[in-house]
Every structure is written in structure tokens, then in C-alpha cells.
Amino acid sequence: MKTAFVPVASMATALLLAGCAVGPDYVRPPVQMPSGFKEDANWKPAQPSDDRMPAAWWKVFDDGELDALATQVAQANEDVRVAEANYRAADALARQAFAGLFPVVNLNASAVRSQGASGNTASRSAHPVTFDSVTLGTSWEVDLWGGLRRSLEQAQASAKASKADLAGATLSLQGQLVADYLSLRVADEQRRLLDDAVDAYEKSLQLTESRYRAGVAARSDVTQAQAQLEATRAQAIDVRISRAQLEHSIAILVGKAPADFSIAPRPYQLQFPDVPPLLPSTLLERRPDVAAAERRAAAANAQIGVATAAFFPTLSLAANGGFSAPSSASLFSVPFRVWSLGPSLAEKLFDAGARSAARDQAVAGWDAATATYRKTVLTALQNVEDSLAALRILAQEAVVEAVAVKAAQESLALTISQYKGGTVSYLNVITAQTTELTSRESALSIDGRRAAATVQLMQALGGGWEATAN
Numbered sequence: 001m002k003t004a005f006v007p008v009a010s011m012a013t014a015l016l017l018a019g020c021a022v023g024p025d026y027v028r029p030p031v032q033m034p035s036g037f038k039e040d041a042n043w044k045p046a047q048p049s050d051d052r053m054p055a056a057w058w059k060v061f062d063d064g065e066l067d068a069l070a071t072q073v074a075q076a077n078e079d080v081r082v083a084e085a086n087y088r089a090a091d092a093l094a095r096q097a098f099a100g101l102f103p104v105v106n107l108n109a110s111a112v113r114s115q116g117a118s119g120n121t122a123s124r125s126a127h128p129v130t131f132d133s134v135t136l137g138t139s140w141e142v143d144l145w146g147g148l149r150r151s152l153e154q155a156q157a158s159a160k161a162s163k164a165d166l167a168g169a170t171l172s173l174q175g176q177l178v179a180d181y182l183s184l185r186v187a188d189e190q191r192r193l194l195d196d197a198v199d200a201y202e203k204s205l206q207l208t209e210s211r212y213r214a215g216v217a218a219r220s221d222v223t224q225a226q227a228q229l230e231a232t233r234a235q236a237i238d239v240r241i242s243r244a245q246l247e248h249s250i251a252i253l254v255g256k257a258p259a260d261f262s263i264a265p266r267p268y269q270l271q272f273p274d275v276p277p278l279l280p281s282t283l284l285e286r287r288p289d290v291a292a293a294e295r296r297a298a299a300a301n302a303q304i305g306v307a308t309a310a311f312f313p314t315l316s317l318a319a320n321g322g323f324s325a326p327s328s329a330s331l332f333s334v335p336f337r338v339w340s341l342g343p344s345l346a347e348k349l350f351d352a353g354a355r356s357a358a359r360d361q362a363v364a365g366w367d368a369a370t371a372t373y374r375k376t377v378l379t380a381l382q383n384v385e386d387s388l389a390a391l392r393i394l395a396q397e398a399v400v401e402a403v404a405v406k407a408a409q410e411s412l413a414l415t416i417s418q419y420k421g422g423t424v425s426y427l428n429v430i431t432a433q434t435t436e437l438t439s440r441e442s443a444l445s446i447d448g449r450r451a452a453a454t455v456q457l458m459q460a461l462g463g464g465w466e467a468t469a470n
Contacts, residue, residue: 055464065201113130275457
């Protein structure tokens, strides 16, 4: 009994001491947050911390085809699959670190055949002898200083950061898809606008040709009308380039080859969801990139504890028991029973400063991680401010441009009437037509930029602005 008392007592003492953990306990790095946004005082930022997957925020655009495509991104995009695999790997490392807190149990069985030899010829074995053995053993590194637990903290924080990376990759790629899809629809509308202009310019050409044949218009009017018509046709053809490239980009985002994917042109009315005047204070908490940066700061803090624990001795407990006997004997019998039990203590006495350097490296890593976290938060605030400013200014610009379009259309109608009446030259008609087309193109461009800014705002908020999104 006395033989076994010392290891048991050592184990009990180790368990009592295992509650301490060296190194600093993690506290989220403080960030100075503004009381509201510069662009809208009713918008209240919050401390970002969440790594939840964003909801289907793109549904505010009320487009079934867009909804289906955005869903495919999360399922088939290769970059999302890479992020998901990285998360599974990080989660497996966390489970591996957790397993390190527990004893390891091993079962060994062997049959060794050997022939002894010595200087005394008489004692030399004349025949080979086979020894059989079966042993069951366990070993446990007691986490006296919390190094293993700090390693677990680090692995778990890294796994959560990887999960946030997955959410961030999904959000970013879905945002890119929504932006590309809306740009493609803007290209469709631009093509339709130019096709309408071509139809109008063909009628103008027919008018000038009739007037030329009647002798009331110069040949230059016909050539000018012809030049304007062909230039507009070239513009309509050129739009196909950007549309094709956008379609190819969307194909890659949904995990398909461009040759196997197409989006049919159709009339499209851009949607501009109403941004609520007052948003809940938890909106920025859904930013996956901020959550990932915060979790990496936690992992860096835990690494300081791991490096600090290396300065202290390690205590291991081991126990083995089993049987070992010649094959000619009964293996599982008391005379051949073997066992061992006892602790072991190990401590580095000299390492030329390696452990101090490792701890300094961990502290530097913590400083870098906290700075990265603060920068990510500031960048998130900038993203929201940029999008709010863009939406506010573009809305004002759209109102002014709508007035310009209406005026250009009235001017064009008046100029054509004057031309028919012979009071102005055809150059006036071309100028009015160019102004009218340019104004309509500008209005369409503003609408496209407003849609893109809406997408950017929803991304900047971590996926929409609904308070219940998760």
C-alpha cells in the first residue's frame, strides 16, 4: 500500500494545482466607438462580435432569379468550399487540443524470439526462446500551469475565427454576385435604351431623306443622321461586352463554367429598398471579418499563456500493468505479472533564451492582433459611412437628373417640330437627340450606382439591416 500511496498523492496534488493557468486572461481589446454615424445620427454602431451566417439579405430586391443564384453561391462556390474545409480543419485541431487534457491509454502485445549469449559458454542458451507479453498502460501530462488549457483556448478561438472567415467569404461572394447581377440588368436596360434610340434615329434618318428628296433639306442632313444612327448602333453592340463578362463572372461565382451558364435578357426595374431611419444598435455585430479579427486576438492572448507555461516543469503520471512470460509458460499467471507506477518531472535548465524569445514573440503577436482588430472595426465603420454618403448623394443626384431627362425630352420634341417647320437646322436636332440620350444614360447610371451602394451598405452591416437577421 505504501508503494502506491506516493503516486496517488502526487496525482491528487496535481489535480488541486491544475486550476491555475499562467499568462493573462483574455479581455476584448477596447475600441473607441462613436455615438453615431456621421452620415446619419440615427444609426447607432455597436461592438462587433458575432460570427453568425448572414440571412438572405438579397431578398429585399424581390427577384426570384437572383435569390436562386445567391443561394447557389453558398452551396457551389469553390472559394466557399475552401473556407468551409479550413473551418473543419480548425475545428478538428480544437478537438485535438481538448483531447490533450485527458490521459492516453495504450495496449501493447508482443512476441519476441531471441537467443541469449554471454562470455560463459555454459550459461549460453542452446536454443532460441520466445517471450510473450501483454501490457496495458496509461500516461497523463498534468496541466499544472495551464499550458494545455491555454493551447485549447487558442485552438478554440482559431476555430471560431475560421468559422467567421467562412461567413465572411460567403457574404463577400454573395455580395459580389448581387452587385454583378444588378450591373448585368443595368446593361440590359442600357442596351434597351440604345435600341430605342436606334429606332428613333432611323425615323429621323427617314425624315431627313424624305425632306432631301423633296428639296427642303441639304444632303449634309442625311449624312449627319446616318452618322448618328451608326454610332448609336455601335454603342448598342459595345454594351454586349460588359454584359457577357458579367454573365461569365456570375457563372464562376455559382460554380459553373461560363459555357454552361446564361442569363436571359428581360425588362428589369431596379429596386431601391427603403433604408430604415433608425437601426438597432446591434447591427455591426454581424460583421464576420470583425468577429474573425476579435477571435484571432483571443488566440494570440492564449499563445502568451502557452509560451509562459514553458518556463515551468512538466509533470507526467504513468501506470503500466500486464504479463510477460516465455511462450512455454502460462502467460496470464501471477508469477509473470509485471507493473509500474509513478510520476516524472521534467524541467529545462538551459535553453539559451529560446523560451524568452518565444514569449516575446507571443506578446508581439498579441499587439499585432489587437491592432488588426481595431483597424477592422474602424474599416467597418468607414464602409457604413461611405455607403450612407453614397446613397444620400446619389438620391439627390437622381432627383436632379430626372428633371434634366424631362427637360431634354421636351427640348427634343420641340426641336424636331421646329426642324419640320424649317426654322432650325438638323444640327439642332442632333444636339437635342444627343443631350436626351446622354441624360437618360446618366439617369440609368445613377440608378445602377444607387443599387450598388445599397448592396455595399448591406454588406457593410454584415448582411442586411433587419434586426432579426442571423
